[in-house]
Amino acid sequence: MSTGFLHALFHPLVSLELFSRPNGDATSSVDVSYILTAFMAIGIYLVFKRYQNARNRPVLFEWPAPSAADPGFSSVTITNPSLESHLSNPNLAPSMPFAGRKYITCYDPSTSLFLATLPADSAFEIGEKIGLAGRAQLSWRSSTFTERKRFVRSLMRWLVDNREVCARVTCRDTGKTLVDAALGEILTTCSKMEWILAHGEQVLRPEKRHSNLTLSYKTSKVYHEPLGVVAAIVSWNYPLHNAISPLLAALFSGNAIVIKCSENVVWSTTWFIGAVKECLRACGHDPNLVQLVACYPEEAEAVTTSAFIKHITFIGSETVGRKVAQAATVHLTPVNLELGGKDPAVLLPGVNINQYASMWMRGVFQNAGQNCIGIERFIVHSSQHDELVRTLTERTKRLRFGSVMSPSAEGYIAPVDCGAMISRDRFSELERLINNAVEEGASLETGGSRWKHVYLEEGAYFSGTVLGNVENGMEIAQTELFAPVALVLKYDTIQEAIDIANGTRFGLGASVFGPDQNLCLKVARRLDCGMVAVNDFAIFYVCCLSQDLPFGGTKASGYGRFGGPEGLRSLTAPKAIVVDKWPWLMQTSIPAILDYPVRSLNQSWDFISGLIGVLYADRWSEKFSSLKRLIRASW
Structure with a gap:
C-alpha cells in the first residue's frame, strides 16, 4: 500500500484542500485519484462485509410447541406405565396400531399424565x-x-x-x-x-x-x-x-x-x-x-x-x-x-460450611440428584461432621417437592425446589440400601423413603435424604445412587480423606473445598478422577467455562472425552500429509549406497550408522568419528 493512499485515507482534508486549488497542478490530480481509490476500497470492504454478514446471519424457522408443554395440559393418568396395558386401553392406544410392533408409552413422571404412545x-x-x-x-x-x-x-x-x-x-x-x-x-x-x-x-x-x-x-x-x-x-x-x-x-x-x-x-x-x-x-x-x-x-x-x-x-x-x-x-x-460416578466433595479442615452450603445443596439435589457429576459423598473432618450434617438436614427438610407443570390453585406455577425422579423403578433398591446403612451404624437424619405427594399421588418422588456417620465400606458408599441422597463420611487425616475419595471403583468428577487453596490443589492432584473443581461445584462442565474442557472419567466411570478440542x-x-517445501530444488532421493540391490552390506551399514551418530550422538567426539565413518562409506 503506497504512502499516498494512506495519506488520502487518513488525511482527507489535506487532499480536499489541494483539490480545491485554482489552476490545480499534477499534485492535486494525484491526490484526487488517491481519494477515489480510498473510497473505492472502503466500498468494496463494506460490500464484502455485508455479504459475509448475510452468509452468517441466522436463518429463522418455526417449530410449533407441543400442547403438553402448557402447564394447563390435561390427560389420562397412568397408574402403571411399565406394563403394556396401553395397547388394550383406548385412551392410551397408538393412533395406527400394527400387529407385532412394539410401542413406547410416554408420560410425565411428576404427574403420571399420559403424553403419547410412539x-x-x-x-x-x-x-x-x-x-x-x-x-x-x-x-x-x-x-x-x-x-x-x-x-x-x-x-x-x-x-x-x-x-x-x-x-x-x-x-x-x-x-x-x-x-x-x-x-x-x-x-x-x-x-x-x-x-x-x-x-x-x-x-x-x-x-x-x-x-x-x-x-x-x-x-x-x-x-x-x-x-x-x-x-x-x-x-x-x-x-x-x-x-x-x-x-x-x-x-x-x-x-x-x-x-x-x-x-x-x-x-x-x-x-x-x-x-x-x-x-x-x-x-x-x-x-x-x-x-x-x-x-x-x-x-x-x-x-x-x-x-x-x-x-x-x-x-x-x-x-x-x-x-x-x-x-x-x-x-x-x-x-x-x-x-456413572460416585463423586466426592472433600471438605478440608476449617472449611466454612455456611459459605458453601448453598452450593452443596445444589450439588446433591439439582435434578432430584440425577446427575452423573452430582455430589454423592461429603468427606468431612470429624471435628466438623456434626455441623455439616445439621446444616444439610435443616435445609433438606425445607425442600419442596412437586411439579412445575401442575398449576397451583391461583393459576400460577407452584413453588417447587425439587422435581420427580424419572420413574419409581429404583425406589425399592434405594430404600434397601438406606435401611442396610442404618443397620450398619449410619444415622438417618431425614428422608430415606419414597414420598407421596398430597395431590400428585402417582408422581415419582423420593424424599430428600441425609445420612451421617457413613463408612466407606458400606454398600451405599460404593453404589451410585443417582437420587436426592447425601452421604456424609468423616476422616481424621488428609491422607485418610484422599483414600476415602479414591476408595470406589468410580472416577468421574470431584470437588475439594477448604480455606487454603494451595492445599486444595495438592489434594485435587491426588484424586483419581477425570475432573476436579476447587472451592466450586461442577465448574468443569457448566457454561462459564464455555465447554472448552474435556469431559470424562477414569476407572469404571469410563474412558474417552467429549467436550472441548479433544471431544471435537x-x-x-x-490424516498426516507431507509435501516438499521446494520441490523444484530438493526432493527425497536414495543415496547410491542404499539403493536396491545393495552393493555392499557393510558399506551401507557404515553409512547409516555414521548418519545416526552425526545426528543423534550426545558427545562431540562420537559425532566427529561418526562423520568420518559416514564420509568413508559414501565413496
Missing part, C-alpha cells in the same frame, strides 16, 4: 435410518465451516427465542424444575454452541507439525477429516442437552449422526430432533443428516454392531456401557464411554 424402531428400521444418514453425509462432509456455523447460529437463535418452551418440554418429560432445565439444558447447550462458533473451526483446521534436521526440506500437516456416520446413545436425565451436544459436535466436524435416546424421554427428544431437522432444512441442507432412534434395549445392537457406524458416544450406566463396548468390537468401532477431534480421522 412406535419403537425395529432393527430393520434402524438400519434404514443409518443408511439415510450415510447418504446425506456424502455432501455434508464437503460443506464449509461458514455453512456449518450458520446452522449452529440458527439453531442457537431458535433455542434462545424458545427457551421457555424448551424448558417446559424437558420438565414435562422428566419431572424436573424449570430452574434445573434452564441450568442443565438451556445454558449448557447455548454454551456448547458458543464454543463451537468461536473455536470449532480453529480446532479442526489443518495444523502444521514440527520437523527435524533430516526432513527440514519437508512440510507436514495433520488434517482432521470426517468419519462418516457416528452414533450417540444418550441418557434420559438431560434430554435436550444430551442429544443436542453430541449432535453439534458431529455435524460441525462434517459427520452425520444417529441418536439413540432413552425410551424414558422419547416424547421430548422427538420434538427437539424435529426442530434440528427443520433448522437443517431451513438452512438448505439435508435433514436426514440427523436420525433419531427410539427403541428398547434389545434392538439397540442394530446401532452398536453396525458396520456403517464409525464412532459411538455413550452416556449412561456402567452396566449398559460395558455391553455397548463389547458390541462395538464386532467392527472395531471406537467408543467414548461416559458412565475424536469425531474425526487424523
